[in-house]
C-alpha cells in the first residue's frame with residue numbers, strides 16, 4: 001500500500017494570520033513552515049484589542065486556554081461629554097485583551113523549528129507539481145500551497161494583484177497604552193468601563209487591559225486608547241508621516257521616529273477637544289503612536305496555489321474590532337478546506353469564495369461605522385447618515401459588534 005505524501009504549506013508572515021493558518025493546517029495533517037521577515041519577537045505591534053467570543057472559541061479549538069488570564073472583563077460602555085459627564089451608557093459585556101497576549105499564545109503553540117525568522121519573501125513560481133518560493137537571501141522552498149499572511153503591505157498579494165493596495169480612509173488613529181498607575185484613580189478606570197468621547201467629527205475610545213506580566217489587579221493594569229482624527233491626504237497626512245529627520249514614510253510610520261512636533265500638535269489638540277478624562281490620559285501617555293486607517297480588499301483570496309489570509313487580503317477599519325479574529329478565522333477556514341482533499345486548487349477556490357464574502361461584509365460594515373469621521377460631506381444624505389452613525393447611542397450599540405455577520409438580509 002502506498003502512503004500518501006504529507007502535503008506542505010509555506011507561510012509568509014508569522015503574525016496573527018500566519019500563526020493561525022499554520023496551527024490549523026498542522027491540525028489538519030499538513031507540514032507547515034512559517035517564514036517571517038522580522039528577526040525580533042513581534043510584540044509591539046498593537047496595544048489593546050477586543051476579544052469577541054468567536055476569537056476565544058477559535059483559540060480554544062487550537063488548545064489555547066482563554067478562561068484564565070486572558071483579558072479584562074468590561075461590563076459597560078459609556079459616552080462622556082466635553083465635561084466628563086456620562087451622556088449615554090449601555091451594558092454590553094466584553095473582554096479586552098492585548099495584541100501581544102494573543103500573539104504570544106499563538107506563537108507558544110507553534111513549533112519553533114518550523115518558524116524561521118529573518119526571511120524576506122521575494123517571489124514565487126508555479127511549477128507542474130507545486131509552487132517554488134524564493135526569499136531575499138536566495139533560499140528556495142517547494143510547497144503545495146503558498147500562503148500570504150504578510151499583512152497590509154503584502155508582497156505575496158502584489159504577485160497576484162499588483163494593482164490592489166491600501167486606500168486611505170481620510171483619518172488616522174492615535175493610539176497609546178500606559179500603566180494604570182500613571183492615571184489618576186478615576187471612576188472610569190476603577191470600574192473597568194469601555195469609555196467613548198465624541199468631539200465633532202472625531203472618536204476617542206479607551207479601556208483597561210492587562211498590565212505588565214499579565215497583571216489584572218486594578219491599579220496595576222494598563223489603559224489603552226484609540227483616537228480617530230481626520231487628516232487630509234494631501235496636506236496633513238504627509239506631515240504626520242514625516243519623521244524628525246525630514247524623511248517621508250510610506251503608508252505608516254514606526255512609533256519611535258514620529259516627529260516630536262507631530263506629537264506636540266496632537267497633545268495640544270487633545271487639550272482643546274477631548275473630555276477631561278481623555279486629556280489626562282493623553283497627557284500621561286509616554287509614547288503615543290500613529291496608524292493611518294486604510295481599506296483594502298482583494299478581488300479573490302486565492303489564485304492557483306497561492307492563498308491570502310488576514311490583512312494581506314482585507315484590511316478592515318478597526319471599528320468592527322475584529323482584524324485579529326478575521327485573520328485567525330481565515331486560517332481556520334483555509335485548513336478546513338484543505339483538510340483531507342487531494343484537489344488543492346479546488347479547495348483554495350472554495351476557501352476564497354467563503355472568506356471573500358466575510359471580508360466584504362466586514363469592510364462594508366467598518367466603512368459605514370467610520371462614515372462620520374470626515375470633515376466635509378458631499379450632500380445632505382451623507383450628512384444625515386453621519387449624524388445617525390455618530391450619535392452616542394449608535395456608537396455604543398454598534399462599535400465592535402459582529403451581529404451583522406450573521407444577519408440574513
Ligand SMILES: Cc1cc2nc3c(=O)[nH]c(=O)nc-3n(C[C@H](O)[C@H](O)[C@H](O)COP(=O)(O)OP(=O)(O)OC[C@H]3O[C@@H](n4cnc5c(N)ncnc54)[C@H](O)[C@@H]3O)c2cc1C
Nearest residue numbers: 013015016017037049050121150151310311321322323324
Ligand atoms: C488602530 C488599530 C486598532 C486595531 N484594533 C483592533 C482590535 O481591537 N481588534 C482586532 O482584532 N484587531 C484590531 N486591529 C487590526 C489587527 O491589528 C490586524 O488586523 C491584525 O494584526 C492583522 O494580522 P495579520 O497577521 O494579517 O498581519 P500583520 O499583523 O500585519 O502581520 C504581517 C506579518 O508579515 C510579515 N511580513 C511582511 N512582509 C513580509 C515578507 N516580505 N516576508 C516575510 N514576512 C513578511 C510582517 O513582518 C508581519 O509580521 C487594529 C488595527 C489598527 C490599525
